[in-house]
Amino acid sequence: MLREAFAAMAANRMRAALTMLGMVIGVAAVILMLAIGRGVEDSVSRSIASMGSNLFIVLSGSAAQGGLRMGSGNAPTLTLDDAAAIAGLPGVLAAAPTLPGSAQVVYGSANWGTQVNGTTPEYLDVSSWGVADGAVFDDSDVRGATRVAMLGQTVVDNLFGAEDPVGRTIRIKNAPFVVVGVMSRRGQSLDGRDQDDTVLVPVTTAQRKLFGAQFQGMVRFITVKADSEAAMPGVEDGINALLQERHRIRDGADPDFTVRNMTAIAETAAQATRMMALLLGAIASISLVVGGIGIMNIMLVSVTERTREIGIRMAIGAARAHILWQFLLESIVLSLFGCLIGVALGVAGAYVVSHTTEITTIVSAGSIALGFSVAGGIGVFFGFYPARKASRLQPIEALRFQ
Amino acid sequence: MSATPVIECRRVAKDYVTDAGTAHVLQGIDLTVLPGEFVAIMGPSGSGKSTLMNILGCLDVPTSGQYLLAGADVGTLAEPALAHLRNQTIGFVFQGFNLLGRATLEDNVGLPLVYARVGAAERRARARAVLAKVGLAGYERSFPGKISGGQQQRVAIARALVTAPALVLADEPTGNLDTHTSAEIMELFAALNRDGMTLVVVTHEPDVAAWAGRLVQLRDGMVQYDGPVPAQFRKAS
Numbered sequence: 001m002l003r004e005a006f007a008a009m010a011a012n013r014m015r016a017a018l019t020m021l022g023m024v025i026g027v028a029a030v031i032l033m034l035a036i037g038r039g040v041e042d043s044v045s046r047s048i049a050s051m052g053s054n055l056f057i058v059l060s061g062s063a064a065q066g067g068l069r070m071g072s073g074n075a076p077t078l079t080l081d082d083a084a085a086i087a088g089l090p091g092v093l094a095a096a097p098t099l100p101g102s103a104q105v106v107y108g109s110a111n112w113g114t115q116v117n118g119t120t121p122e123y124l125d126v127s128s129w130g131v132a133d134g135a136v137f138d139d140s141d142v143r144g145a146t147r148v149a150m151l152g153q154t155v156v157d158n159l160f161g162a163e164d165p166v167g168r169t170i171r172i173k174n175a176p177f178v179v180v181g182v183m184s185r186r187g188q189s190l191d192g193r194d195q196d197d198t199v200l201v202p203v204t205t206a207q208r209k210l211f212g213a214q215f216q217g218m219v220r221f222i223t224v225k226a227d228s229e230a231a232m233p234g235v236e237d238g239i240n241a242l243l244q245e246r247h248r249i250r251d252g253a254d255p256d257f258t259v260r261n262m263t264a265i266a267e268t269a270a271q272a273t274r275m276m277a278l279l280l281g282a283i284a285s286i287s288l289v290v291g292g293i294g295i296m297n298i299m300l301v302s303v304t305e306r307t308r309e310i311g312i313r314m315a316i317g318a319a320r321a322h323i324l325w326q327f328l329l330e331s332i333v334l335s336l337f338g339c340l341i342g343v344a345l346g347v348a349g350a351y352v353v354s355h356t357t358e359i360t361t362i363v364s365a366g367s368i369a370l371g372f373s374v375a376g377g378i379g380v381f382f383g384f385y386p387a388r389k390a391s392r393l394q395p396i397e398a399l400r401f402q
Numbered sequence: 403m404s405a406t407p408v409i410e411c412r413r414v415a416k417d418y419v420t421d422a423g424t425a426h427v428l429q430g431i432d433l434t435v436l437p438g439e440f441v442a443i444m445g446p447s448g449s450g451k452s453t454l455m456n457i458l459g460c461l462d463v464p465t466s467g468q469y470l471l472a473g474a475d476v477g478t479l480a481e482p483a484l485a486h487l488r489n490q491t492i493g494f495v496f497q498g499f500n501l502l503g504r505a506t507l508e509d510n511v512g513l514p515l516v517y518a519r520v521g522a523a524e525r526r527a528r529a530r531a532v533l534a535k536v537g538l539a540g541y542e543r544s545f546p547g548k549i550s551g552g553q554q555q556r557v558a559i560a561r562a563l564v565t566a567p568a569l570v571l572a573d574e575p576t577g578n579l580d581t582h583t584s585a586e587i588m589e590l591f592a593a594l595n596r597d598g599m600t601l602v603v604v605t606h607e608p609d610v611a612a613w614a615g616r617l618v619q620l621r622d623g624m625v626q627y628d629g630p631v632p633a634q635f636r637k638a639s
Binding site: 007011308309311312313314315316317318319320321322395396399 | 456459461462481482485488489494496500501504513514518
């Protein structure tokens with residue numbers, strides 16, 4: 001029976017090839033789209049893991065000057081004392097106040113414009129960031145507002161090249177700072193920013209000697225890490241209650257701060273990419289269905305063309321089931337062959353995409369198995385109607401057919 | 403005669419319902435064919451000989467009456483059983499040869515054995531044996547389009563014989579052949595009959611009927627004559 005299916009295909013090579021083309025394109029598209037979707041999903045989840053988990057960011061509120069509202073983080077409302085109070089809340093692992101700014105950093109003849117964050121040693125714990133070389137400045141540096149700095153890898157690359165930066169003196173806004181340590185390499189953030197392009201200095205140093213502060217102890221935001229995912233809702237409520245009390249905000253009034261759940265944002269991003277991957281796959285599978293309809297079309301033509309043959313076969317003893325299987329096998333063979341070529345094409349396409357573009361692709365065994373089972377299913381589904389039509393022919397009429 | 407008749411028709415009738423009303427194509431045919439007989443069925447167009455042929459070949463079932471094929475009541479059988487009967491008990495030879503163009507001669511001849519679930523090696527051996535019997539040894543790997551009409555009809559006869567059926571039915575077997583080739587084909591049939599094969603041939607040519615041992619003439623769906631082939635038929639050939 002199987003040999004007959006191949007013989008029927010061989011008898012009409014061009015037609016068989018064109019029929020398969022629909023399946024080939026459909027399967028290749030599904031494999032490629034799923035591979036791209038999986039690749040994007042993978043890189044997003046890697047970014048999320050690098051960002052650290054169970055994070056909140058407390059931003060100071062919007063400043064308003066004569067009806068002009070300046071946006072979050074502009075009102076000078078958060079202080080170092082707020083951060084200390086938050087750190088004391090139950091369920092909070094650590095809280096790192098941060099005063100960010102930009103500055104030109106100079107070492108010898110090299111200079112580099114980068115972000116300089118005034119913060120505390122907790123900052124590295126909160127953002128799950130390791131130390132590659134040297135050490136973190138400590139609380140006494142924060143208390144004393146000493147001129148020490150930690151560098152991100154990108155800053156090291158741009159200022160020092162291969163030289164060891166620990167112990168060297170750099171200049172930030174023309175003031176000398178001793179490099180005490182280097183952070184480990186971290187890569188891109190979710191939005192594509194280079195997280196290694198940064199310098200950390202004690203928050204007090206930033207306040208008093210680099211950027212100035214509108215009042216004693218002002219910071220722009222506080223990064224808070226909760227003990228566990230389960231503790232997050234309690235921590236969020238705790239921060240809100242604590243700051244409302246500390247900032248004397250009456251019930252119902254607009255608070256002068258915002259608490260953002262970073263994990264939720266990351267999860268939203270992950271979900272969005274998953275949806276995108278699914279959407280790509282769904283669009284690709286439409287072409288698979290179109291390929292299946294192509295097979296059905298050709299099988300119907302083939303049944304009509306071979307009506308007489310069917311009549312002969314019935315006259316010499318083929319039961320209806322034989323005829324049904326003959327045509328069903330033919331369409332299954334067609335679609336599986338198309339699928340085989342499609343898988344090869346899809347895998348090759350994924351390889352080409354990941355080697356010529358920024359997009360990484362991951363071809364999973366699951367998507368290949370999916371492609372094969374869907375193709376087989378389509379062969380059966382779209383082959384069944386023509387095959388049944390063939391098997392229902394009356395032998396006398398089929399024999400009379402010219 | 404105690405042998406089971408190969409064909410036994412009792413009051414076989416066939417009606418066709420058309421838009422113009424019911425057409426009584428066969429109106430109660432009684433026909434018995436014993437093993438080893440060579441029967442020619444004749445009749446003008448519309449006499450019902452094609453319909454009778456279809457019923458005898460189990461391609462169609464009678465509206466009423468009983469048809470026993472080698473003792474089995476065809477009317478009580480379902481489709482798969484009819485297919486099996488066509489495969490095992492009957493060999494068909496058609497006017498238009500009806501070979502599969504893209505299969506070799508031995509594959510064409512072996513095709514009925516596919517449906518009888520015979521293995522490939524045995525299929526080929528049996529196909530080659532019957533091809534040799536009809537005088538086509540050496541042509542096993544040829545294709546139907548490459549041989550003459552007479553040779554194609556020999557292949558069709560070989561295909562009819564390959565399952566060793568109880569009955570060979572031939573519908574106008576010489577209709578597409580010239581006189582000389584026709585005689586050769588009929589000689590082959592006669593030789594098969596001498597070996598004991600039961601043959602029923604539908605024809606409208608007296609010279610073809612002349613080869614048979616018995617003549618059945620139909621008119622308007624009824625048997626008009628059933629007896630020995632008249633002498634004037636033989637004179638014509």
